[in-house]
Amino acid sequence: MTQTPLTDTASASAPTGPRPDAPVWARFVTRAVDPMNIILVIMVGFGAMRYGLSGAAWGLVGALFSGVLPQLGITAGLRRGRVTDRYVRDRARRVVILPLIMLSVGVGLALMYFGGAPRPLTAMILGQFATMIPVTVITTRWKISLHTSAGGGAVAMLTVAFGAWALLGYAVVAVVAWSRVVLRDHTRAQCLAGAVLGSVVAGTVFWAAR
Numbered sequence: 001m002t003q004t005p006l007t008d009t010a011s012a013s014a015p016t017g018p019r020p021d022a023p024v025w026a027r028f029v030t031r032a033v034d035p036m037n038i039i040l041v042i043m044v045g046f047g048a049m050r051y052g053l054s055g056a057a058w059g060l061v062g063a064l065f066s067g068v069l070p071q072l073g074i075t076a077g078l079r080r081g082r083v084t085d086r087y088v089r090d091r092a093r094r095v096v097i098l099p100l101i102m103l104s105v106g107v108g109l110a111l112m113y114f115g116g117a118p119r120p121l122t123a124m125i126l127g128q129f130a131t132m133i134p135v136t137v138i139t140t141r142w143k144i145s146l147h148t149s150a151g152g153g154a155v156a157m158l159t160v161a162f163g164a165w166a167l168l169g170y171a172v173v174a175v176v177a178w179s180r181v182v183l184r185d186h187t188r189a190q191c192l193a194g195a196v197l198g199s200v201v202a203g204t205v206f207w208a209a210r
Contacts, residue, residue, distance in 0.1 A: 022182055022183050022184075023182060025179075026178070026179040026182040026183050027179075027183065029175055029176055029178075029179035030087075030147065030176070030179045030180060030183060030185070031086075033147070033151065033172060033175075033176045034086075034087070034147060034150075035067060035071075035146050035147060035150035036067040036068060036070070036071040037067075038067075038150045038151055038154050039062075039063050039066050039067035039128065039150065039154075040060075040063045040067055040068070041154075042124070042154045042157070042158065043059035043060070043062045043063040043066075043067075043121065043124060043125070044056050044059040044060050044063060045059070046059060046120070046121065046124065046158070046161065047059030047060075047118070047121055050118065050120065050121075050161075051118050051121075055118060055121065058112060058115075058117040058118060058121050059121055061108065061111060061112060061115075061117070062108050062109075062112055062117070062121060062122075062124065062125040064108065065104050065105060065107055065108025065109075065111070065125075066104065066105040066108055066125055066128050066129075069104050070100075070101040070104050070105075071086075073097075073100065073101075073104075074086065074088060074097065077097075083097070087146070087147075087185065089185060091139060091142075091143040094139050094143070095136070095139055095140050098132065098135065098136040098139060099136060101132065102129065102132050102133075102136065105125065105128060105129045105132065106129060108125055109122065109125050109126060109129055112125060119209075119210060120161065120206075120210040122209070123205070123206045123208075123209035123210040124157055124206055124210075126205055126206070126209050127153060127157055127201070127202035127203070127205040127206040127209070128150075128153065128202060130201050130202065130205040131149055131150075131153050131197065131198050131201045131202045131205075134197060134201060135149055135194075135197065135198075138193075138197075142190070143186065143190055144190050144193050144194045144197065145177070145180055145185075145186045145190045145191045145193070145194030145195075146194065147176050147177075147180055147186075147191075147194070148173055148176060148177050148180070148191045148192075148194035148195040148198065149194035149195065149197055149198035150198060151169075151172065151173040151176055151195065151198065152170075152173055152194065152195035152196065152197070152198035152199040152202070153198035153199060153201065153202030153203065154169065154198075154202070155167065155169035155170055155172075155173060155199065156198070156199040156200070156202055156203025156206070157202055157203060157206040159203070160203060160206055160207045160210070161206075161210070170195075173195050176191075177191035177192070177195065
């Protein structure tokens with residue numbers, strides 16, 4: 001008896017495709033709290049709170065390479081017809097794009113490390129880079145959620161930095177997961193896995209490297 005390989009269509013609970021009648025709020029949440037915006041807010045906000053204007057500037061450098069430039073690259077691919085949407089629904093295409101995003105994050109990490117950025121900010125982008133390694137590997141077989149992995153990682157790192165009150169951020173991650181499921185971009189399992197993976201990897205790496 002042969003086993004069915006794990007793919008996006010191997011389970012009846014897999015997303016069935018875009019939902020044109022999805023609630024406006026689901027589309028708004030997915031767009032407003034996407035990985036690029038999460039990275040911008042935590043990097044610039046954390047930098048400003050801890051180190052003032054210089055910290056905000058370094059946070060912007062990190063966010064540029066780990067969030068803004070990757071999203072601009074995807075937007076360019078969208079215009080040229082190489083991808084079909086802003087968040088790259090097609091898992092096979094994600095497998096191609098994720099290593100390129102990792103390259104951009106790696107360049108930003110090197111600039112921050114050798115440029116003398118505050119250690120916690122460098123640790124924050126290192127946590128993001130580390131998270132992308134298992135995310136990329138898993139994506140070769142299963143479309144784990146990038147939205148919730150970024151969100152979970154952000155909450156975990158902020159909890160390490162500021163204390164338990166930051167755990168309230170998981171309420172936002174839950175709402176983002178709801179939007180991804182409602183839009184049929186991910187299953188509940190893919191969203192939960194993303195949140196757990198991002199929390200564990202980014203949180204641990206940030207704690208160790210800060």
